[in-house]
Amino acid sequence: MMTRAGRHALVLAAGAGRRFGGNKLTALWRGEPLVLAALRTALAARVERVTVVTGARAPALESVLSTIDDPRLQRVVARDWHEGLAASLRAGVASLPSDAQGAVIFLGDMPLIPEGLADQLLDAVAGGAPAARVRSPKGPAHPVAFAAAAFPDLVALEGERGARSVIDALGDAVAPIDSDAAGVRFDVDLPSDLDTATVDKPT
Template identity: 45%
Template sequence: MVTEAQRPFEAVVLAAGAARRFGGGKLVAPFEGGVVLDGALAAAFAAPVGRVIVVTGADADPVAVAALAFAERADQAGRLVLVHAADHAEGMGASLRAGAAAVRADAAGAFVFLGDMPRIPHAVLAPLAEAIRAGAAAAAPVFQGRRGHPAVFARELVPALRGLGGDEGARAVLAGLGGRLALVQAPDAGVLFDVDTPKDLASGLDS
């Protein structure tokens, strides 16, 4: 019998956006010897999770190919689940809804990664999970007073993620938690760094 403390989390990687500010194709753009999506996938597979659910949308085929290629290189293809958000144009809420719908009901909770955040420090992942196991409803990293990603949601909040719509992301679920949201200090600004435009590919953590 699996105890509550042994129950694995699952990871949801949101990779469905059209990347209009970037000019399209952002997640498969070259970055640090791979593509932008690789960094988020590396963090997701490094987290204390069973499966990694990648939500595709606007660039579904190239994103799926990139995700599978990374998983195969890492010998983790058996943990990868690809989910397509047919209504991705509705906004991030639709993508998150699709990912949350794929999270197993008996999972301890869900990590939510953004596909365009390639420098998440792996050292913050276990402490985030530990905060949930200690009783927090959700947990998020902070660096120099700024809240970053990924956010982690306890099992009790996954149904709320499944009910999101439009362009409202996980912030809508986190907003009313108050003290039930645990903030975990991150070791560096990777929890804040994202790629929005091509110039971000060269700007690193100083962007």
């Protein structure tokens, strides 16, 4: 089996879910808390560790995470989560061990990311790309992955600036991984999304 050493996954789950009305990541998606869908996909990847970044709803999420028995699962709390998405990224990347070679970043409200994409992204990073992203014919997609050389740029982010700004700055050096799966663009934003019959939401 190919090694997991140095390969990591982050699941960002620190936000308050205000548009949703709160408690988004513990709301039921297909019979279980929403965050578990992203977490299971991350755990299916060939990674050494999966770190879930919590914040606004940390106690509630901890209760959910305690149901998962996998020694690779770690938690970190972004205590400055209210500053925006960048706070989650900073906390997650800062928690990685010094020998981390690359990390793939999942969003906790994206439950339908296909398994296998994370490994392709991390393979591209291991092959020398500073970052790798999913490229969808319908627009921006997730997840994304970064080599360790890009970590300082991620921990320097502020406010609502997410990983996409670092991807954009790297330009053509970013390795694209093509996917036409609708799940690479679908996120749960409102309660109605939990019951949607299709994941092809308008942009």
